[in-house]
Amino acid sequence: MSVFARKSFCACRLSRSGGHTRRLLGTTYLPGNIHRNNQLQDPTTSSTGPKNKISSTWLSSNGRLGKFLYGPNCQSKSGLHLSSSYREQIQEVIRSSPGWHTAYKHRDELHRARRIVIRLGANVNHREEGYGLALGHLASIVEQCAELQQIDGYEILIVTAGAISLGKQKMNEELRMSLSMRETLSTIDKFRAAEFMQSITTRAAAAVGQPELMSLYEAFFAQYGIKVAQLLVAKTDLDSEDARNNFAATINDLLSNNIIPIINGNDVVTLPISGDERDLRKVIARLDRMINDYVTSHLVCEIKADLMIFMTDVEGIYNKPPSVDGARLIDTITPKMVEELNHIKKSDDGILGSFEAKLMSSFLAVENGTSVVICGRPKQNTIKDILNGRKIGTFFSSSNEVSMQAELLAKNARNASRLLQNIPANIRASAIRTLAELLKSNEDEILLANKEDILESERNGLSHAISSDLILTSSKLSSIYNEILQIADYSHDTNGRIVSKTQIDEGIELKKVTVPIGVLLVLFESQADCIPLFSSLAIVTGNGLLIKGGNEAFHTNNLLMNLVSEALETINATDAISLITRREDNEDLLKLDEYVDLIIPKGSPAFVQFIKKQSQAIPVLGHLESVCHIYIDEDADVEKAIKLVCDAKCDNPTASNSAETLLIHENLIKNTDIFTHLCAALQDEGVSIKGGPTLAKRLAFPPPLSKSFRTHHGSLKCTIEIVPNISEALKHINTYGTGHTDVIVTENQEAATNFLKNIDSACVFHNCSTRFADGYKFGLGTEVAMSTSRIHARGPVGVEGLLTTKWLLQGDGATAQEFSEGKRRFLHKKMSLDQEER
Known part of the structure; x- marks a missing residue:
């Protein structure tokens, strides 16, 4: 069988010689022996003939790339389409090869990145009128990059745009200097000047502006004692393997000497763009997509970058056009989610739309081992916040198995809580007893998972107080078992219990009854018993529950949550209780006042104080330091x-x-x-x-x-x-x-x-x-908690603290006007409760 090849926009090349595997850019060659050993067979490919060109896994399923993404020799815009099973086999062979570089699956892994590419979109640095650069944005980026390199030891590369707009500005200045006073003041001559500016080609503007652009970067970085180097790259430069190798070697040499490479597409040698060039901003945007997106995606693969940050003029990828009501910024995007983004289409000029091009190049980078975040214009500490896992822009995950976002879990908990409170008390009690029995029957597995967490905490040097809270023993599990059974016995005395009855008048009766609060958010550090106990309390009171535990009890929490879900399945209420596992959701949890009604923090005084300070709109039940x-x-x-x-x-x-x-x-x-x-x-x-x-x-x-x-x-x-x-x-x-x-x-x-x-x-x-x-x-x-508050609950808070009340008024058609006119009189007679009502 012939050697099998793949030519793609930003693929990895694996060539094997004497058992040694090299990772290069351009084409993925899977030699015949790999093909046969892995039994890669696909009905859409021929076993004979020359090397076949196919698109990458993700792009094959979309088939939207134009020739400029595949290179000058590409004969098809969509590439050869393979069956999904065959694509998966190819990807598995590639990823199992030595030296494969895997992108991160979650934001909280981004702090591990060391080599970072900052991609500045065409509209990030440009002024609104298209001439010149927005120096404030540029200065912010330079400051952050300098700090990351000098203080934190990161390797930084910048892929920039801006040469054309700077060149237009420079040539406009030269034109105005050549005009006489009369010509400067003349309206007619102003139009002539404008026509002259429009006649200047973008290639000429790029040639004039490129030195100006590099002078700016050099001057800005010089303030921090950092040297920069200029690299101009054309698309054709990356078609040659030798050129790519030289390109990567040059960058590695620069980074090893603490020099920041400033990379830009060579607009001067770019083929002319079809269409009207009078709208400078559109021209720059088209060039930016054609050249810099192409260059960046090749670059990150060639140099094995850990992270690429796309800075654009919007905050990230939205689930619908940002101008439409209900548009929501997508925090984490996966390849499967792309098919739902129908609002991202080709632009009118036939070139891929701005975000479609970025989506494709981003997923290709992820597929080849580089994590990607698309975000808006730079703000203070934007880059550092991204590295710290904060939810900025849209993160491209390398896995389709991404945990649900906190907002969606909270929404599900709200809906499920309404169902849960309508389930009869004896049925809810049976689910709680099922949870108790699951704890008992899975004791060995729980203690094993807990031991793993304890060993990890000891390796990380956690304090004795945290470690002691984390420890589970057979006797402690037995105590939890008994407490859960006791909670189940409260089921008859929670929801719908009549607190008081008042007779307003004959035929009008007012009742005050207990109801669940709604959705609770329990945040704890390392208390291993929180999940089963709070889950039982939530079930007995009919509340939805979101649980966010500390990473110290990661394995214990996940196992206990699985048991809770198993118990909830018996009453078809699995969405009522969820465990939040993503670290990046921490901030968002405290802002979900639309869904969360009460926050209960369990932990050190400093932890409780932090939660109280961060939660602006949601009440917090807890206390700070106690004396x-x-x-x-x-x-x-x-x-x-x-x-x-x-x-x-x-x-x-x-x-x-x-x-x-x-x-x-x-x-x-x-x-x-x-x-x-x-x-x-x-x-x-x-x-x-x-x-x-x-x-x-x-x-x-x-x-x-x-x-x-x-x-x-x-x-x-x-x-x-x-x-x-x-x-x-x-x-x-x-x-x-x-x-x-x-x-x-x-x-x-x-x-x-x-x-x-x-x-x-x-x-x-x-x-x-x-x-x-x-x-x-x-x-x-x-x-539940110890509260020093004076509202709702004070002192030790048990089941009653998770309930609130509502008023039920039943009448005979009475109106307020009848009472104001004296036709009826208020009795306000307190009524005694029957034994069944108490």
Whole structure:
């Protein structure tokens, strides 16, 4: 069988000699032995005769490229079309070859890119009138490129346009300098001057403007101590293999010497463009598509670039024309999605439209190992933000298996929640029990996935607090199992429960009933138990749920989410709960106020504070740093006080309801040895004691001074301070407390009543440990969150916190006018609830 070849716009060449595979540009040669070994057979190709030319995988399915994309020897605009199975076999052979360079599948991988090509579209740098460059845009690009090269060590190449518009501007200036005063002021001569400018060919303008363009780049980059080099490339230059190799070698030499190559298509030797050249902007755009798109796509493959950033005059690829209502910027595009973009067509001049050309060249670059992002005009840190995975422009994925965008998942959750709340309570409870049994039967797999996450976190040096939250054990899974079963028992007491009834008048009855909030967004760092517990709470309350977990628990989260989906399948509500896995969705999640009704962050105070600050329109249920106090009154029982303090501090020192500050009445310091016994008991538990300023003055050898009374230690540390009376204790707690949980230890009922009444916190206890501030211990079921807010929910939030209410009014045809005219009177009679209604 003859050697099989592929000629394409931007393909890779694989030639094998003595077992060695080389990656070159231009043509993909699959030798006969590869063809036979892989049994590549296709009915559309002949087994005899000369090398056959076929298009690339993606382009063969579209067949829209003109001759200029295939090279001068191409005999067909569409290329030879192969069956999809044969194309897949060819692509598999290519990708399995040594040295193959694979494009990234997701945005969060772009930070790995090191060699970056910045492609500046024709309309990015040009002024509106078409003459000259927009220097502000150019300066922004230069500044970002300089920083990326000098500080971050990236290799930067720039493919630019602008020579023609600069040349037109220069020649226009020369023309005006040659005119007399009369000619300059004359309207007729102005028209003549305009006609003269239109008569200047684009090739002549390019020849004049190219030195000016390079002078600008050289001057801008010189401000950062960076050298630049000019490379002018024509389409015909890339048809020769030797020329391509020399081109790539030159670029590699420049980059190795920290010189930024500035590459431009050689407009001077380009064949004339058919059509009217009077519209300069259209001419430049056509040339830009013909030359620079062609050059860029060859370039990125030849030099094995990691990333190509297309900067254009629009923000990216839209699902419909941007001017049409409902047009939405596509965040990530795959080859399969292109067929739906019917609004991207050829331009009137027969040349591929701006974005069709960019789509084709972009997917060809991706197919050959270079990731692509198409974005709008440069802004501050645009390039760096793209490298950091932020959602800017449209990212071209190398995989059709791209996870759904957060907005679509949220929309699905909204629709599914309406279905979920209409499912009978006993059916929802059965799904929750199914989830519990799935956890039990898959315990070994869960622990194995969790072990993988733990090992990964240890390799990454995560803090002890995060690692401890991540760990799952058999006993912890058993506890989760029991909690889930308990949640299922709440199913009869959630949706549709009547809170109150009022008789407005005879025949008019008003009811207040419980309903789901809608769609919840739970964000957590590494808590491995969040997915099954919050999923159970969402099912029992009829809420939709979006879950975004930290990467620390990646394998555990995915396995647990699969079990949740399996349980939801039993009631046909799989869309009600979704796991967000894409890092680039983080920002968008906090802006989905159209679909998300409540955000619940679970994690460190810094994490919760970040979520609260970023969420502008969606309410956040949670608390920041907690500083819980225990005040030991002068009438306290000493043994009871020591027992409560040790439990509040040492039971779980990382918990938000762990005691941080102890206030001791000064009479206990003077007249008893409680301070000595208390310190000894704490030190036996490994607690490090810090002192307040008053305590430091009273003791000859005081403990180290605490930096602040507002410190949440989150560890085996606590602060001790002396207060003269209960009034000062109240003042101290209301000043430095965070409104979480505060305790008084006393046998004086009057003092206890004073404390309970005047402490402004969500939880205020008398002779109880702060550790009781927990939804489960309160009998609220699994705790959703601890809220220090004063609206909706305060304190430990259980199932009730995931419900809201609505009013149902049933009447007999009454009108408001009847009451205003005195024909009917309001009774507003409170009605008792039946046993079934409660």
